[in-house]
Amino acid sequence: MDKILRQVQEQPSYAAQVLLVTAAVLRIQSERALHPRVLDIALGFGADAIVGELPTAVALDATDRARAVLPPVDDTVTHGEYALRLDSIAKTV
Incomplete structure (x- = not known):
């Protein structure tokens, strides 16, 4: 178990x-230079890939937590x- x-x-x-x-x-x-819209799209891909099939509450929490630490x-x-x-930030979340 441990x-x-x-x-x-x-x-x-x-x-x-x-x-x-x-x-x-x-x-x-x-x-390429990063624009906020491109970051939103990339974050959407990341969220879909990782939490897209999880319960809505779990998916929203993970996505909100990721978005909260974006520089x-x-x-x-x-x-x-x-x-x-x-x-680097992912190591701390």
């Missing part, structure tokens, strides 16, 4: 997984740079 509990505790949270998939989506065009977007950051930020 082994199973340890495995569950070591898995990233749903919110962290959403951030990691969002980062992967952004890396597809890593050199601000400005016109100087690229998709790749922002993806690195998401990777």
